[in-house]
Amino acid sequence: MASDYSSTLNDLNPKVLKCAYAIRGEIVTHAQVLALCDHPLLLDRRETKALFSADSIERAIQILDQIPCRATGAYSHSQGIKGLRDKIASGIEARDGFPADPNDIFLTDGASPAVNSMDLQVHMMMQLLIGSENDGILCPIPQYPLYSASITLHGGTHISYYLDEETGWALEISELENQLKTARSRGVNVKALVVINPGNPTGRVLAEANQREIVEFCRKEGLVLLADEVYQENVYAPDKQFHSFKKISRSMGFGEKDISLVSFHSASKGYYGECGKRGGYMEFTGFSPEIREQIYKLASVNLCSNISGQILASLIMSPPKVGDESYESFSAEKDAILSSLARRAKILEDAFNSLEGVTCYKAEGALYSFPRINLPDKAIKAAEEAKTAPDAFYAWRLLNATGIVVVSGSGFGQRPGTWHFRCTILPQEEKIPAIVSRFTQFHKQFMDEFRG
Incomplete structure (x- = not known):
């Protein structure tokens, strides 16, 4: 009922x-x-077995068997x-x-x-x-x-x-x-x-x-x-x-x-x-x-x-399992990606927390950091004159000065009187030090400009 x-x-x-x-x-x-799946005729070619792992071929055959029209x-x-x-x-x-x-x-x-x-x-x-x-x-x-x-x-x-x-x-x-x-x-x-x-x-x-x-x-x-x-x-x-x-x-x-x-x-x-x-x-x-x-x-x-x-x-939801030919390469790639994301999250967390007026909690998961920024009154007034939210004002200035894109916290909602920005942890790991350097330099100049 x-x-x-x-x-x-x-x-x-x-x-x-x-x-x-x-x-x-x-x-x-x-x-x-x-x-059905794309290009089922590939399964009939000799070179396919040399290019694809045995479990990948078997999985494709299983899927094709479930989809009668094969396209x-x-x-x-x-x-x-x-x-x-x-x-x-x-x-x-x-x-x-x-x-x-x-x-x-x-x-x-x-x-x-x-x-x-x-x-x-x-x-x-x-x-x-x-x-x-x-x-x-x-x-x-x-x-x-x-x-x-x-x-x-x-x-x-x-x-x-x-x-x-x-x-x-x-x-x-x-x-x-x-x-x-x-x-x-x-x-x-x-x-x-x-x-x-x-x-x-x-x-x-x-x-x-x-x-x-x-x-x-x-x-x-x-x-x-x-x-x-x-x-x-x-x-x-x-x-x-x-x-x-x-x-x-x-x-x-x-x-x-x-x-x-x-x-x-x-x-x-x-x-x-x-x-x-x-x-x-x-x-x-x-x-x-x-x-x-x-x-x-x-x-x-x-x-x-x-x-x-x-x-x-x-x-x-059904990745390669232990014993499959592609399991080791799959696991190695997955672990490498997740380990790199964890390192990137930590680097950015430490960088943001080192900036004046910025606090950033640990990114425990997902793909983002969401730092809080305490903006000087002069910056908030400049944002009002520009008819934009203070954190959006900061994000625009950051983009124009460095080419770095963040999304203002006002786009996600936040407690009144607080300001944030969302930053992904997705840039390639080797590029993050340079991003941190540009970000740090911009932030110092921004705070100096609008202080007092």
Whole structure:
């Protein structure tokens, strides 16, 4: 029964319920033609075995066997190719230690060249949950701006909860409770909570105990937990470990009917960063069959995600294993990338903390640092005269002077009266000392210019 679940049809946007898309309805589902990989004829050539590892060839054959028409340009099932969803479900199960159902997984990509898999995932969820401006979503501040933009685009109410910078961007349950209470007192129907772990832009990795508190909060308050877990492989702090919210909820003894959870993952992020492939997935758990029909309908409107992206998403969740020919080279490359990112994060953290008026907490994960900068009053006044935010003013001056691009904290949200900028840790490691040198020189000149 739908009423046994924490979310019901009454929680959905009524426009979704009214939507119909007959060409992907019940009848066509049974006649669906699945798509294939690119260039299958390569498998018949002698030189292929010399150029590709045996396990890579075997994996390609397995995928081709799952996609009868043998060409990536065809349509697939709206949720994605069943065999690839099987692989992802197996990967989730291996990661979490709890069962995963391929029918809970929706493979996604972007709807246009400007939209990647995460964009489409978030827009789909906001379309599903927001029916009017009275519907609200709790989002962190600072946050990846996609969430606030999507909520606004779909006509909902963005409810900010502030991460605690003084404790290294911790997520305090008391803050969630206060913001939820305030929103409900204004008559807002709060539908969901967004949590980004590891954090973007903060780089914070949530502690397991904190995740348990978040799960209990959502269960108690009847909120859908929207878990952005796209940087799950990028954890640098030795005392931290990534745990999916699904794993946490199941380890607490909560089942399908106790909490509604959507997990996001993307091939555009992580240590692989295949942004152009437009591949990712959403795992839906804790939703009634009636709601799942509506989710499938929304997926059907987009027909299906691109096959190359689907394949990539499955490979991310089922990498080479011990004994495979490519395992050692894969592991060496992955470890080298993650180790280098950890070193880059540390170098930048130390550099920022050495600057006058700048404090930067450790980037425990993801791909970013989010330093706080205390700007002189004279600089703040100059920014006001330029009709721009003070941190944006600083970022513009930095760009013009050095060619270094950072994004102002005002673009991600921040407590009033504080200023930040987001800096990626992605420049090549050998180039970072020169970047630090230019940044340090600029900052000293900027502070000297606007001091007193």
